[in-house]
Amino acid sequence: xxxxxxxxxxxxxxxxxxxxxxxxxxxxxxxxxxxxxxxxxxxxxxxxxxxxxxxxxxxxxxxxxxxxxxxxxxxxxxxxxxxxxxxxxxxxxxxxxxxxxxxxxxxxxxxxxxxxxxxxxxxxxxxxxxxxxxxxxxxxxxxxxxxxxxxxxxxxxxxxxxxxxxxxxxxxxxx
Numbered sequence: 001x002x003x004x005x006x007x008x009x010x011x012x013x014x015x016x017x018x019x020x021x022x023x024x025x026x027x028x029x030x031x032x033x034x035x036x037x038x039x040x041x042x043x044x045x046x047x048x049x050x051x052x053x054x055x056x057x058x059x060x061x062x063x064x065x066x067x068x069x070x071x072x073x074x075x076x077x078x079x080x081x082x083x084x085x086x087x088x089x090x091x092x093x094x095x096x097x098x099x100x101x102x103x104x105x106x107x108x109x110x111x112x113x114x115x116x117x118x119x120x121x122x123x124x125x126x127x128x129x130x131x132x133x134x135x136x137x138x139x140x141x142x143x144x145x146x147x148x149x150x151x152x153x154x155x156x157x158x159x160x161x162x163x164x165x166x167x168x169x170x171x172x173x174x175x
Contacts (some may be wrong), residue, residue: 003091003170004106006120012090015149017169023079024118026058032079034168036114042077044110047100051083051116051174069102080106080166084117084143085144086135087171090125093137094171095150098152107147110158115147118174 002010009019020036022028037043043065059065059081066073085097087103092117098105107113123129126146129139150169 004121004124007089007124008087008092008122009173010169011083011089012087012094012149013092015092017092017149017171019171019173020081021173021175024055024148029055029116029174030058030062032172033114034062037062037079037112039065040064040078040112041083042066042069043079044071044074044077044102044106046080046082046103046106048083048098048116049100050085050121051118055116055174056081056083074109076104077110079087079112080110080113081105081114081116084115084121084171085142086129087117087122087173088124088126088129088146089122091146091148092167093126093146095126095129096144096147097143098143098145106144108166111166112168112170113150114170114172116172116174 012019022032041064045056074139082103084094084097098104128134150167
């Protein structure tokens with residue numbers, strides 16, 4: 001029987017997300033993000049709630065990071081980096097908690113969205129998140145958005161990515 005992380009990885013890839021496995025260390029995360037954003041400009045980092053702050057702090061020295069982005073910089077930013085509240089194995093979805101500053105803009109508006117997901121925060125099905133025993137029962141009082149792959153639409157004919165949000169979704173699965 002495959003583990004939840006493997007099921008998550010398979011389903012996320014089937015939904016056109018790119019999944020990268022890496023160690024949950026500042027250096028490993030930084031190296032992975034550097035590979036993803038090599039040609040991008042304007043990177044917005046969101047505060048962490050579930051990850052150790054050192055993980056995101058390790059990204060602050062990257063070129064093009066906008067430390068305190070203005071509205072104009074947010075409009076032009078290419079990359080948003082957020083953490084996931086959870087992952088859902090059955091759909092390959094990441095569940096983002098919208099409570100922290102810049103999380104909504106970073107996860108829903110920028111062309112590239114990078115999500116940091118801890119393996120131990122993967123659940124089998126969406127309904128598991130609302131079990132009081134799951135993740136300390138904190139899902140029930142959060143504003144959550146489920147993201148499955150990059151933004152896409154086929155309402156005008158061919159499938160087009162990035163029509164209403166990020167055209168690239170990269171998930172760093174932190175081991």
